[in-house]
Amino acid sequence: MVNLLEYDLESLTAFCELLGEKRFRAVQLFRWIHQRGCANFEDMSDLAKSLRQKLKGVAEIKPMEVVSQHISYDGTIKWLFDVGGGNVIESVFIPEDDRGTLCLSTQAGCAMGCRFCSTGHQGFSRNLTTGEIIGQLWFAEHFLRKHLQRDERVISNAVMMGMGEPLQNYAVLVPALRMMLDDHAYGLSRRRVTVSTSGLVKKMDLLGLECPVALAVSLHAPNNALRDYLVPLNIKHPLEELMPACVSYLAHAPRDFITFEYCMLDAVNDTDALAHELVQLVKHYGHSVSWCKFNLIPFNPFPASGLHRSKPERILAFAQILSASGITTTIRKTRGDDIDAACGQLAGDVVDRTRVAVRIARQRSAEPAATALATATGAKI
Numbered sequence: 186m187v188n189l190l191e192y193d194l195e196s197l198t199a200f201c202e203l204l205g206e207k208r209f210r211a212v213q214l215f216r217w218i219h220q221r222g223c224a225n226f227e228d229m230s231d232l233a234k235s236l237r238q239k240l241k242g243v244a245e246i247k248p249m250e251v252v253s254q255h256i257s258y259d260g261t262i263k264w265l266f267d268v269g270g271g272n273v274i275e276s277v278f279i280p281e282d283d284r285g286t287l288c289l290s291t292q293a294g295c296a297m298g299c300r301f302c303s304t305g306h307q308g309f310s311r312n313l314t315t316g317e318i319i320g321q322l323w324f325a326e327h328f329l330r331k332h333l334q335r336d337e338r339v340i341s342n343a344v345m346m347g348m349g350e351p352l353q354n355y356a357v358l359v360p361a362l363r364m365m366l367d368d369h370a371y372g373l374s375r376r377r378v379t380v381s382t383s384g385l386v387k388k389m390d391l392l393g394l395e396c397p398v399a400l401a402v403s404l405h406a407p408n409n410a411l412r413d414y415l416v417p418l419n420i421k422h423p424l425e426e427l428m429p430a431c432v433s434y435l436a437h438a439p440r441d442f443i444t445f446e447y448c449m450l451d452a453v454n455d456t457d458a459l460a461h462e463l464v465q466l467v468k469h470y471g472h473s474v475s476w477c478k479f480n481l482i483p484f485n486p487f488p489a490s491g492l493h494r495s496k497p498e499r500i501l502a503f504a505q506i507l508s509a510s511g512i513t514t515t516i517r518k519t520r521g522d523d524i525d526a527a528c529g530q531l532a533g534d535v536v537d538r539t540r541v542a543v544r545i546a547r548q549r550s551a552e553p554a555a556t557a558l559a560t561a562t563g564a565k566i
């Protein structure tokens with residue numbers, strides 16, 4: 186059986202042609218699946234009965250199983266999905282006044298080993314498939330519409346900032362991105378779909394050519410010595426390669442800036458001197474400082490990291506140095522920290538892979554808090 190969540194419109198068209206159906210039938214089917222969240226061919230009332238019969242014999246729409254759902258006091262929702270083989274992935278919905286953002290995973294685990302990241306400590310299991318990436322959006326969007334009794338779109342932004350290095354799973358990521366952008370599916374604007382990378386420069390170039398969505402880069406340090414320590418990929422692709430790749434991406438980017446993520450680590454990368462060094466780095470690679478923005482992320486501690494969150498006044502002082510030089514700088518609000526959904530906490534509970542079966546069973550037994558959803562998210566979405 187083919188899982189149709191794996192197919193972007195082009196692939197679905199090819200599949201329908203194999204069944205002797207025209208492209209417009211593929212468009213109808215695609216819209217039923219992604220715009221209406223329908224997983225049952227019998228309910229697709231404007232498809233010919235003969236086609237529905239054919240589909241039932243060869244295809245299915247098979248979402249991932251939800252292992253658990255946690256809702257934060259601030260309306261943030263975290264889902265844990267079972268992707269088989271003892272692997273689980275997480276997605277987080279973050280409601281704000283003017284938008285709803287879904288943070289998606291692209292791999293089970295991650296091989297990049299960034300020191301401040303809980304997922305990095307977990308290690309790498311496997312790449313997700315296109316259907317597993319888009320399946321997170323499919324589930325979250327239609328779950329939220331149903332429970333909030335909304336007909337219109339709830340999720341306006343998608344960010345690939347969950348588990349995994351998205352560009353290491355490039356070949357299946359791009360069809361999933363195309364589905365997010367497709368007007369027959371989720372119709373998200375390119376500016377509202379963001380890929381975050383730790384700095385795979387060749388894939389950044391390719392993404393700019395093939396599917397230029399907004400780009401965020403995990404920077405975390407202004408020099409190679411410190412970045413080698415925090416983001417080991419820097420040893421392979423140092424700042425002399427990464428920064429020009431960021432500038433080149435702007436030729437294709439839907440936004441006229443790159444977002445640099447900077448995790449604030451107490452006494453590691455948060456001094457005034459390093460803030461000034463960052464300003465020099467940005468000036469060195471651009472005519473002005475307006476080609477990038479900084480997002481300062483207060484570190485979310487996890488066991489065995491050996492790192493601590495910078496003090497609020499230190500984060501503020503660091504931000505002020507960047508802002509005074511003209512760089513647009515924001516400090517990320519910590520969301521969902523009571524349910525371990527804050528940035529860098531994804532998969533915080535899946536570090537011990539030897540007891541995965543016990544853990545999944547424990548998560549399953551936790552009562553899903555669906556009834557609390559409307560109250561928890563109420564006015565915020």
Ligand code: SF4
Nearest residue numbers: 295297299302305349
């Ligand atoms: S920060 Fe991103 S790239 Fe680095 S280890 Fe974590 S998930 Fe992987």
